[in-house]
Structures are given as C-alpha cells and as structure tokens.
Amino acid sequence: MSSNSGIQIPSRLPLLCTHDGVLLPGSTMRISVDTARNMQLVKSRLLKGTSLKSTIIGVIPNTRDPEHDSDELPSLHSIGTAGLAVQVVGSNWPKPHYTLLITGLCRFRVTQLLREKPFPVAEVEQLDKLEQYTEGDQADGELGELSQRFYQAAVQVLDAVDLEERFKKALPLLTRQIEGLKLLQKTRKLRPDDDKRVLAIRKGGVFPGRQFSLDEEGEDEDGDDTAMLEKKVKAAAMPEAALRVCLKELKRLKKMPQSMPEYALTRNYLEMMVELPWSKSSTDCLDIRAARVLLDNDHYAMEKLKRRVLEYLAVRQLKSTLKGPILCFVGPPGVGKTSVGRSIARTLGREFHRLALGGVCDQSDIRGHRRTYVGSMPGRIINGLKTVGVNNPVFLLDEVDKLGKSLQGDPAAALLEVLDPEQNHSFTDHYLNVPFDLSQVLFIATANTTATIPPALLDRMEVLQVPGYTQEEKVEIAHRHLIPHQLEQHGLTPQQLQIPQDTTKDIISKYTREAGVRSLERKIGAICRAVAVKFAEGHKVSRAESPTEQHAENEEDSGIAAPPEMPIVIDPIALKDILGPPVFEMEVSI
Numbered sequence: 001m002s003s004n005s006g007i008q009i010p011s012r013l014p015l016l017c018t019h020d021g022v023l024l025p026g027s028t029m030r031i032s033v034d035t036a037r038n039m040q041l042v043k044s045r046l047l048k049g050t051s052l053k054s055t056i057i058g059v060i061p062n063t064r065d066p067e068h069d070s071d072e073l074p075s076l077h078s079i080g081t082a083g084l085a086v087q088v089v090g091s092n093w094p095k096p097h098y099t100l101l102i103t104g105l106c107r108f109r110v111t112q113l114l115r116e117k118p119f120p121v122a123e124v125e126q127l128d129k130l131e132q133y134t135e136g137d138q139a140d141g142e143l144g145e146l147s148q149r150f151y152q153a154a155v156q157v158l159d160a161v162d163l164e165e166r167f168k169k170a171l172p173l174l175t176r177q178i179e180g181l182k183l184l185q186k187t188r189k190l191r192p193d194d195d196k197r198v199l200a201i202r203k204g205g206v207f208p209g210r211q212f213s214l215d216e217e218g219e220d221e222d223g224d225d226t227a228m229l230e231k232k233v234k235a236a237a238m239p240e241a242a243l244r245v246c247l248k249e250l251k252r253l254k255k256m257p258q259s260m261p262e263y264a265l266t267r268n269y270l271e272m273m274v275e276l277p278w279s280k281s282s283t284d285c286l287d288i289r290a291a292r293v294l295l296d297n298d299h300y301a302m303e304k305l306k307r308r309v310l311e312y313l314a315v316r317q318l319k320s321t322l323k324g325p326i327l328c329f330v331g332p333p334g335v336g337k338t339s340v341g342r343s344i345a346r347t348l349g350r351e352f353h354r355l356a357l358g359g360v361c362d363q364s365d366i367r368g369h370r371r372t373y374v375g376s377m378p379g380r381i382i383n384g385l386k387t388v389g390v391n392n393p394v395f396l397l398d399e400v401d402k403l404g405k406s407l408q409g410d411p412a413a414a415l416l417e418v419l420d421p422e423q424n425h426s427f428t429d430h431y432l433n434v435p436f437d438l439s440q441v442l443f444i445a446t447a448n449t450t451a452t453i454p455p456a457l458l459d460r461m462e463v464l465q466v467p468g469y470t471q472e473e474k475v476e477i478a479h480r481h482l483i484p485h486q487l488e489q490h491g492l493t494p495q496q497l498q499i500p501q502d503t504t505k506d507i508i509s510k511y512t513r514e515a516g517v518r519s520l521e522r523k524i525g526a527i528c529r530a531v532a533v534k535f536a537e538g539h540k541v542s543r544a545e546s547p548t549e550q551h552a553e554n555e556e557d558s559g560i561a562a563p564p565e566m567p568i569v570i571d572p573i574a575l576k577d578i579l580g581p582p583v584f585e586m587e588v589s590i
C-alpha cells in the first residue's frame with residue numbers, strides 16, 4: 001500500500017476498453033486484446049519495437065467494443081483503473097491478438113473524452129487517495145485500524161527471515177485465505193432462493209442472534225434432503241437385501257456434492273426404490289358367486305371361457321399360494337379378451353395393469369437398463385408395479401404373440417423369468433439390481449394366435465380359445481353392452497335414441513365383417529355422435545326424413561331451433577343417412 005501512496009497518474013490517459021473482468025487497484029490481471037482500437041493502443045503506446053514501454057494506461061470495464069474500427073465508440077463506463085502493463089505477448093493464431101498482463105494502480109474518473117480514433121484518449125481525474133490511510137497520524141476509524149493490521153501482518157512475514165518462522169507466520173494467513181475461497185464456492189452452490197442469505201454473508205456474514213456459518217448451513221440443506229430420503233427408505237418396508245443396497249447408496253449420496261451428475265442418478269434410484277410396493281398389497285375380496293354374476297353381467301356368451309376363469313378363481317380362493325398356470329386368451333381381435341382380464345381384476349378387487357407387448361423387441365423393455373447406461377430406467381414390469389402401487393395386481397400381458405426379437409436380446413426370454421412361478425419370486429430388474437418378488441402378481445396373457453408365441457413361453461401358459469361370435473350373439477352383446485355403453489359415453493339416454501334389433505342386424509351384416517364386436521361398437525358410436533349433433537343443434541331427425549326433406553325443413557325453420565322429436569329411432573333410412581351406403585352386400589348363391 002505504501003508503494004501506491006506516491007502514485008500520481010497523468011491527467012490524460014489512453015483508454016483500453018475491456019468487457020470480461022474488472023481490473024482493481026493492487027491486482028494483476030490478464031487481458032486479451034483483439035479489437036482494432038485496443039490493438040492500436042497496444043502497438044503505439046505500449047510497444048517500442050519488441051520492448052515494453054512503461055506507459056500508464058486507463059482500463060475501462062464493461063465496454064464491449066465492436067471489432068471494426070469504423071464503428072462508433074460505445075458509451076464508456078465513467079470510472080476506470082489506471083494500470084501498468086508488465087507483460088505483452090503477441091500471437092497470430094487463431095487471429096492477431098495481444099495478451100496483456102496489467103497491474104492496477106488506482107481509480108480514475110473520465111472527465112472528458114478528447115478523441116476516439118484510432119483509440120480513445122481522455123482527460124481523467126485521479127480518485128484514490130491512498131496516502132490518506134497509510135500515513136499513521138491521519139488513519140482513524142475502522143478502516144485505518146484494518147489497514148494498520150494488514151500492514152503489521154505483512155511486515156511480520158517480511159521480517160521472518162528464518163524459513164520455519166516464516167511458515168509459521170504465513171500459514172494462518174494462508175488458511176484464512178483458503179477458508180474464504182471455500183466460502184465463496186459454497187455460496188455459488190446455493191440455490192437462487194438462497195440469494196438473500198448469500199447477500200447477508202457478503203454484507204458481513206452475521207445473522208440476527210448468531211454468527212453465520214455457511215458450512216453448517218450447507219450441510220443442513222443436503223442433510224435435510226438425504227435425511228428425508230433415509231426416512232422414506234426405512235419406511236418402505238423393503239426386504240433386507242434391498243434395504244442394504246439403499247443404505248449403502250444413501251451413504252454415498254451424503255458424501256457426494258450435489259453438482260456431481262451421479263448425485264441426481266443415485267437420488268433418482270433411491271426415489272424409485274422407495275416408491276415401489278415392496279410389501280404393500282390389496283386384500284382379495286373373492287366371492288365366487290359374486291364373481292359369476294359380475295362376469296355374466298360384463299360379458300355375454302363366452303360360456304367356456306367364463307367357466308374356466310371361475311374354476312381358476314375358485315382354486316385360488318381355496319389355495320391362495322397357487323402357483324397355477326398363466327391363462328392365455330387366444331382369439332380374433334375385439335372378442336373381449338382384454339375386457340375379461342379387466343373383469344377378473346374387478347372380481348378379485350385387485351388393481352389392473354395392461355402391458356402392451358406388441359412390437360416390443362428389446363429385452364431391456366422388460367428387464368430395464370443397467371444403471372451405468374445414460375438415461376437408464378427400470379423395465380415395464382417394475383414401472384407397472386410402481387404405477388399401481390401394490391405388489392399383487394392383475395397384469396394383462398396384451399398381444400404376447402406380437403413380441404419381436406432384435407440384437408438387443410429376446411424379450412420373450414425375459415418374460416419367461418417373469419412368468420415362471422419357480423423363479424419370479426426373485427425377479428431382478430437390471431436397473432434395481434436387487435430381486436423383487438413378483439409371485440403375488442396375477443399374470444394373464446392375450447394373443448390373436450398361438451402360432452407366433454415362442455414355444456417356451458407357450459409351454460408355461462394355459463391356452464383358452466375365445467372364438468368369434470355368431471350374428472345372434474353380436475346382436476345380444478350390442479343391446480346388452482355396447483349400445484348402453486356408447487349412449488353413456490355420448491351423454492345420451494335410451495329415451496333419446498333407440499336402435500331396433502333389425503337395425504343392429506343391418507349394421508352387423510352390411511357395415512361390419514369381423515369375428516369380434518369392435519367395428520360394431522364403432523358404428524354404434526358413429527350413430528350416437530350423429531344423434532348428439534342433432535340434439536345439440538335442436539333440429540329434428542325423424543324416421544321418415546330423407547336428405548331432401550331435411551334440407552327443405554332446415555330452410556323453413558332456419559333460426560328457430562325446434563327440439564328433436566323423442567326418441568330418435570334409427571331405422572334403415574336413418575342408418576343409411578348416418579353410415580352411408582352399405583359397405584358389404586349379402587351374396588346370394590344361385
């Protein structure tokens with residue numbers, strides 16, 4: 001400090017405009033120079049041939065100078081630091097530029113800009129009155145005392161000629177410096193909502209009532225987070241092996257800085273582990289008589305299938321640990337395989353989850369990715385369990401016949417382990433890497449054909465054929481289930497829309513050609529939509545209405561919305577209006 005006391009800077013200074021970093025008095029900084037104005041300044045004021053001139057220059061921060069000389073000088077920050085270049089290094093790569101090593105001397109204020117080109121020169125007023133603090137008799141107040149202490153400490157180190165003594169003197173100063181740096185690092189790690197606290201530290205570091213210790217506070221933050229996780233881990237009632245792994249991961253997590261990518265991965269893993277239903281199950285409420293009624297109410301026909309399902313459920317009721325076969329419903333699309341699966345879950349009072357296996361060709365889809373993979377996740381089985389939140393749901397493996405195979409392994413092989421009652425109590429998903437007991441899960445599979453089901457998988461399942469329906473069965477299904485369901489879906493009532501049996505037969509024979517009833521359901525949906533529009537518009541649709549008549553009527557009462565005549569009955573003409581001309585005609589053989 002005393003070295004600065006006598007510095008008197010010239011009243012005119014060439015200005016170097018910088019935009020990254022601020023040169024402060026007493027510090028030394030490296031500045032990269034590549035704009036035309038700054039390059040000119042270095043060439044004409046700092047260099048003399050290849051040697052360095054000891055010219056004092058002004059460094060103005062916060063000025064992004066455009067690269068072209070012709071551009072106007074940007075507005076300048078009014079306060080800068082006078083500095084002395086102690087080193088200049090020039091280079092032509094990647095483009096011509098200089099790197100300056102500059103030591104700051106004192107602050108100045110720009111009072112007038114004298115010229116802008118080829119580099120700015122300004123009239124300046126020196127601001128720092130450093131001698132004020134170093135002249136003992138003038139130094140008073142806290143600042144004077146501080147400067148005095150700093151001076152004393154520096155002199156003590158200077159006086160210590162013996163190396164050991166010098167170490168002893170310098171080490172406490174160094175340690176304090178390191179502590180300060182640590183503090184700085186910590187403040188950077190704090191989240192934005194902790195800004196207020198950071199501000200308090202910068203202002204003096206005192207919180208009301210106690211000395212603020214950032215180390216302590218940071219640990220509290222991390223601690224809260226991991227303590228919460230630890231609580232969850234202990235409450236998750238997981239088996240011994242899983243608990244051990246979780247506690248080990250937790251221990252690692254506590255030691256990890258939050259900024260490490262692995263922190264998030266480990267945290268996600270632990271979150272997954274605590275969310276799994278390790279020992280959470282729903283209670284079965286199986287009553288065979290009620291199950292029979294429910295199955296009959298939900299599905300018309302399918303007698304053989306319903307009988308076998310009831311037998312299966314009855315045996316389960318008598319022997320809950322039944323390691324029974326896995327039922328596989330095989331039949332054409334739309335014959336109710338999926339919906340029987342759903343009914344089984346309802347009769348048992350269990351959660352239902354459908355796993356669509358069509359097109360799955362990667363083993364990791366079933367068994368998950370190892371955690372070493374970027375973006376790794378558990379497989380569908382474990383994800384499904386997390387979704388339903390219990391360990392004994394009904395899992396419907398839909399379309400097992402459409403499993404694919406690829407270089408990433410055979411998903412059917414992974415399914416074997418899932419379905420095998422001898423193995424599935426210790427199913428190990430690659431992501432979890434600890435066994436999960438799947439023996440309580442009730443698996444049901446569906447397929448359109450057995451031909452493409454891998455033989456090993458087929459061997460573990462009991463195939464129940466679900467044949468297509470006859471026309472009479474379809475009519476019954478439509479009137480008992482599909483029409484009421486569609487009416488409800490479209491906000492209509494039987495008092496508003498009626499579809500006579502003959503119309504249903506027409507829909508079946510002239511507009512659909514299928515073994516199941518999915519198309520039939522869609523056509524009924526289309527009728528409901530058309531009627532719903534009529535109701536919404538308040539127009540009249542009558543059985544006798546032909547398109548032309550309807551048009552005439554529309555014109556007649558345009559603007560007045562007359563309520564439709566109730567109920568709207570769909571006769572063959574209305575059917576043709578809504579669904580268009582028949583798609584299939586009955587062929588008569590002669």
Ligand SMILES: Nc1ncnc2c1ncn2[C@@H]1O[C@H](COP(=O)(O)OP(=O)(O)OP(=O)(O)O)[C@@H](O)[C@H]1O
Nearest residue numbers: 298299300332333334335336337338339477481517
């Ligand atoms: N016997 C039935 N009684 C009542 N509704 C039925 C019957 N059969 C099918 N359905 C109804 O038909 C629709 C289609 O059934 P579902 O989706 O279960 O067919 P699926 O056989 O699983 O078809 P896919 O093989 O294409 O998956 C459902 O709305 C279902 O309720």
